[in-house]
Amino acid sequence: MKKKVLAALLSVAMVATLLAGCGSKSEEPAAAPAPAEEEAEAPAEPAESEEETPADAPAASGDLADKKVGVCIYQFSDNFMTLFRTELENYLISLGFAKENISIQDGQNDQATQTNQIDNFITDEVDVLIINPVNSSSAETITDKVVAAGIPLVYINREPDESEQKRWEENNWDVTYVGCDARQSGTFQGELIADLGLENVDKNGNGKIDYIMIQGDPENVDAQYRTEFSVKALQDAGLEVNELFNQVGNWQQAEAQTLVANALGQFGTDVEVVFCNNDAMALGALQAINEKERKVGEDIFLVGVDALSEALENVLNGTMTGTVFNDHFSQSHNAADAAVNYLNGTGNDHKISCDYVKVTKDNAQEVLDMVK
Numbered sequence: 001m002k003k004k005v006l007a008a009l010l011s012v013a014m015v016a017t018l019l020a021g022c023g024s025k026s027e028e029p030a031a032a033p034a035p036a037e038e039e040a041e042a043p044a045e046p047a048e049s050e051e052e053t054p055a056d057a058p059a060a061s062g063d064l065a066d067k068k069v070g071v072c073i074y075q076f077s078d079n080f081m082t083l084f085r086t087e088l089e090n091y092l093i094s095l096g097f098a099k100e101n102i103s104i105q106d107g108q109n110d111q112a113t114q115t116n117q118i119d120n121f122i123t124d125e126v127d128v129l130i131i132n133p134v135n136s137s138s139a140e141t142i143t144d145k146v147v148a149a150g151i152p153l154v155y156i157n158r159e160p161d162e163s164e165q166k167r168w169e170e171n172n173w174d175v176t177y178v179g180c181d182a183r184q185s186g187t188f189q190g191e192l193i194a195d196l197g198l199e200n201v202d203k204n205g206n207g208k209i210d211y212i213m214i215q216g217d218p219e220n221v222d223a224q225y226r227t228e229f230s231v232k233a234l235q236d237a238g239l240e241v242n243e244l245f246n247q248v249g250n251w252q253q254a255e256a257q258t259l260v261a262n263a264l265g266q267f268g269t270d271v272e273v274v275f276c277n278n279d280a281m282a283l284g285a286l287q288a289i290n291e292k293e294r295k296v297g298e299d300i301f302l303v304g305v306d307a308l309s310e311a312l313e314n315v316l317n318g319t320m321t322g323t324v325f326n327d328h329f330s331q332s333h334n335a336a337d338a339a340v341n342y343l344n345g346t347g348n349d350h351k352i353s354c355d356y357v358k359v360t361k362d363n364a365q366e367v368l369d370m371v372k
């Protein structure tokens with residue numbers, strides 16, 4: 001049921017992506033997996049184009065219960081990564097891994113702490129590693145030590161740069177990255193605003209979209225791409241833009257609240273649009289907007305990314321203009337399936353993609369039913 005809803009949503013997203021002319025062109029988006037508890041009856045359907053990722057790989061594996069999985073998360077307190085790791089663990093268990101053989105470590109946003117955890121996993125001889133790096137720039141060092149230990153590696157969420165990915169390919173290492181193309185999420189954010197029409201957004205009547213931008217932690221390229229592509233989508237729609245303020249809120253609600261309060265204090269009613277690179281920060285922005293007695297949908301517009309439940313409820317109430325679903329089901333399932341493929345010796349492409357879904361009042365309830 002949830003699966004069908006998401007598949008339908010994704011097909012809408014795919015059409016939108018094609019129309020927008022962006023998103024991952026080289027790979028078909030994966031059919032949307034259901035949450036893990038339904039997965040026992042309905043195995044994941046990896047992308048058809050990933051020919052090395054057979055749809056029945058998880059079911060075919062015999063002795064996963066004996067396999068040790070090490071998972072490193074950059075920071076447990078991150079809302080989105082909490083959804084991700086919970087789903088990842090549930091899904092791994094639904095595939096046949098034993099709960100006691102899945103170890104998930106909190107890097108506490110500190111690369112030295114995480115590196116230590118990786119070293120311990122290597123000493124413990126885990127069979128496969130799934131890593132959400134604290135610093136994407138540390139990927140080369142991490143890859144080198146994990147490959148030297150003969151352990152297959154699945155990176156998630158924070159994409160290592162192109163030159164690093166090239167090394168996996170050139171050396172034919174068992175290393176892959178699972179994630180969505182953040183350019184698409186930025187484009188969707190911009191379209192959410194552009195679709196409202198200049199006449200409805202340009203409250204100060206200067207003929208431009210006056211916006212403030214609250215960026216995530218630059219350690220994730222998602223922050224950079226969402227920033228760039230949200231604005232680009234406005235420009236591509238023929239709109240003139242005026243950036244009033246652009247600062248880093250590190251994906252954090254409280255930091256964003258302070259920044260947006262400052263921006264609203266400084267620029268007042270000239271602020272027409274608040275772009276936040278994620279929903280946690282959009283929730284902080286909303287607090288600041290409420291404090292200044294501004295009204296989303298009337299005199300200001302607010303968008304985020306992730307589709308956290310609270311954000312979806314705000315979209316339904318009209319207190320957020322929209323968000324973009326960052327599909328933690330597909331990403332966590334694809335990461336677990338990739339781990340199984342390495343254990344089975346089937347192998348994987350070096351990059352496994354999925355699609356974002358644009359969320360407005362029209363589909364927020366469906367997405368909420370799915371994520372809740």
Ligand code: GAL
Nearest residue numbers: 078080081220222251278306
């Ligand atoms: C992004 C997500 C953010 C945050 C970040 C962590 O994809 O939208 O909310 O979780 O990953 O790297």
